[in-house]
Amino acid sequence: MAKLLLILSILFSYSAFSKTKVLFIGDSLTEGYGVAKESAYPMILKSLLKEKHKKDIEVINGSVSGSTTASGLSRLKWFLRSKPEVLVLALGANDGLRGIKLDSSKENLKAIIKLAKDKNMKVILAGMYMPPNYGPDYTKKFRNMFTALKEEMKIDLIPFLLDGVAAKKELNLSDGIHPNELGHKKMAENLLPYFRFLK
Numbered sequence: 721m722a723k724l725l726l727i728l729s730i731l732f733s734y735s736a737f738s739k740t741k742v743l744f745i746g747d748s749l750t751e752g753y754g755v756a757k758e759s760a761y762p763m764i765l766k767s768l769l770k771e772k773h774k775k776d777i778e779v780i781n782g783s784v785s786g787s788t789t790a791s792g793l794s795r796l797k798w799f800l801r802s803k804p805e806v807l808v809l810a811l812g813a814n815d816g817l818r819g820i821k822l823d824s825s826k827e828n829l830k831a832i833i834k835l836a837k838d839k840n841m842k843v844i845l846a847g848m849y850m851p852p853n854y855g856p857d858y859t860k861k862f863r864n865m866f867t868a869l870k871e872e873m874k875i876d877l878i879p880f881l882l883d884g885v886a887a888k889k890e891l892n893l894s895d896g897i898h899p900n901e902l903g904h905k906k907m908a909e910n911l912l913p914y915f916r917f918l919k
Contacts, residue, residue, distance in 0.1 A: 739776045739777055739778040740775075740776075740777045740778070740805050740806060740918060741777070741778045741780060741802060741803065741804040741805050741806070742762075742777045742778065742779055742780065742804060742805070742806040742807075742808060743780045743782055743799055743800075743802070743804035743806065743807050743808070743841075744762045744779065744780065744781045744782060744783055744807075744808045744810065745782045745783060745787075745792045745795075745796060745799070745807065745808070745809055745810070745811060745832065746783035746787065746792075746808070746809070746810030746811055746846070747783060747784070747785060747786065747787040747788075747810070747811060747813060747814050748783075748785035748786065748787075748898060749783075749810065749813065749881070749882070749898065749899065749907075750762065750781065750783035750808075750810045751781065751783035751784060751785050752781075752783075752904065753785050753893075753898045754893045754895075754898050754900070755899075755900060755901050755904060756901075757781075759901045759904055760781070760904055761899075761904040761905070761907035761908040761911065762779045762781050762808070762908075763779060763781075764904055764905055764907075764908035765777075765779075765908040765911050765912065765915070766779050768908055768909070768912055769912070769915060769918070772912075773915075773918070775915070775918045777806075777915075777918075780799060780802055780804055782795060782796075782798075782799040783810070786814060787811060787814060788811070788814045788815050788818065788820065788825075788828075789811045789812060789815050789820075789824075789825045789828035789829050789832070790820075790824075790828050792809075792811045792828070792832060793828045793831050793832050793835075796832055796835055796836075797835070800835070800836075800839060803839075804841060805840075805841055805842065806841060806842045806843075806844065807832075807833075807836040807841050807842070807843045807844070808844045808846060808911070809829065809832060809833065809836075809843060809844070809845050809846065810846035810848075810881055811828075811829065811832075812825055812829065812847075812848050812862075812865070812866070813848045816848070816850045816854070816858075816862050817850075822861055822862060822865055825865065826865050826868070826869065829845070829865075829869055830869060830872070830873065833845070833869065833873045833875060834873075837873070837875075842876075842917065843873070843875040843876070844875070844876045844877075844878065844911070844914050845866060845869060845870060845875055845876065845877045845878070846877075846878045846881040846911075847863065847866035847867075847877055847878060847879045847880050847881065848862075848866070848880065848881060848882070849862070849863055849880055849882075849886070850862045850863075866879070867879075876914050878910060878911060878914060881907060881910060881911075882899070882903075882907065883910055884906050884910065885899050885903045885906050885907060888903075890902065891903035891906060
């Protein structure tokens with residue numbers, strides 16, 4: 721009986737203090753280009769979840785500046801060794817900027833999502849928009865790529881990760897592309913509602 725109680729107490733302690741592992745696979749926007757690691761939106765999200773909802777997550781930031789969907793796919797398997805439970809997938813912007821065919825980008829994203837789902841991970845896809853100077857046809861197709869993936873793969877979609885941040889001078893670095901600390905805070909707030917599933 722004493723042995724059983726000991727085992728139960730260990731299991732209870734583990735469940736009470738274990739953190740949900742959240743893997744972020746993205747580019748410079750998610751890596752936190754130009755800001756301190758603690759000021760990038762994945763770490764701000766961690767703080768917001770703890771502060772507002774008493775939920776604790778372990779952030780695994782597998783994001784690298786310049787990443788495309790292809791490079792994200794190639795490094796995903798390495799990060800899966802950590803056995804994350806949630807994937808925040810924020811890739812595609814560099815594909816668009818480099819003129820990579822949308823069919824190729826979509827297939828790479830789909831492969832990433834499938835690998836994650838095969839590991840029973842919850843997937844949250846972060847959508848992006850292309851600048852209007854890329855033309856209305858391309859920008860529409862690029863945006864629709866994320867919506868199609870949401871429907872096909874049955875996952876959550878943040879329509880635009882930079883909603884409320886893009887084109888706002890006060891929320892971006894001097895390059896006008898990468899968010900500053902205030903911009904990253906807004907991005908974390910954009911993501912927060914998608915973590916209501918945490919118990």
